[in-house]
Amino acid sequence: MNKLLAEEIYYDMVLGRTFELAAKEHYMGGDIAGFLHLDIGQEGFSVAAMKAFDKGDVFTTYREHVMAIARGMDPKDVMAELFGKAAGISRGRGGSMHLFDPSHFFYGGDAIVGGQIPNAVGCAYARKYQGREDGVMVVFGDGATNGGAFFESINNASTQKLPLLFLCENNGYAIGTKITRVAPFEKQAKKAEPYMITREVDGMDALAVYESVREAQSLIQDGHGPVFLEAMTCRYEGHSVADANTYRSKEEMQICKGKDSIDRMEQLLLSQYGITPDAIKTIQKRAQNCVDEAVAFAASAVEPELAELYEDIFAERKNHAVS
């Protein structure tokens, strides 16, 4: 990977964490309502996956602030969405779990666990039908692989040889339930093995994630059909800000935080890319300024008009009658 890209990935990881720490503060302060799922600890995975899958369509889960920003959305528009403001990326209608931006081929954020998976299958079918070769990537958690929609989707995608990357972020927990209590094995790729090529990567190593997603994207573009890539990660916070994370021991959290992807990337920049400690500080400052501006923008933005309450709820009814 060249220096410019390594620096860009590091910046987006620092930006993601800074953004989420600010979001947490404003959630606790009452500026943000609803649920707030933080990606803190998993930034390396989220940023590298988005940077690697540079073209194509992306569907993801409710834990998606960092992915949305890494995909190219303006942090101001994302923060305004969390604040429920009209200037938000989903016009204040979606909130944290529904960041949606067709101009970046980013179709959410989905509050329904695994709900995005069949949507991605439909999109991949459409793209194949249209002869578009970029492919589709769907990101979901380990918990989502226990749902029926997941099994129907892998069956359909492999039968139809769809250009679809199933990217599983396995942090070992579905809310507070350890995955091995509700699935017969720790690695969820086993569920997809009979259907498609499967791969595993250390999700706390941003460069490794980047390389694995690139490789998987080439495979789906070359007509091999779908690929299942499993990234082993670790989230530092509870499932959402409302979850006190009491189900994990101090020792487990210590091991988890010892793998910090931002620290690892920073060491790499210093030791292999010749980036100076001063340059690292400048990047961190730039990220902080960007987040401060995003918060100021969101705080001063206006709320959606009450009169628009029922807009964008249902599709416009079209008359398909043929005369």
Ligand SMILES: Cc1ncc(C[n+]2csc(CCOP(=O)(O)OP(=O)(O)O)c2C)c(N)n1
């Ligand atoms: C269909 C559906 N069932 C249940 C829930 C409640 N729920 C929200 S997140 C979650 C766990 C999903 O597992 P995973 O993606 O591994 O969770 P995470 O790592 O994000 O905690 C559940 C059961 C939901 N949102 N949708």
Ligand SMILES: [Mg+2]
């Ligand atoms: Mg999980």
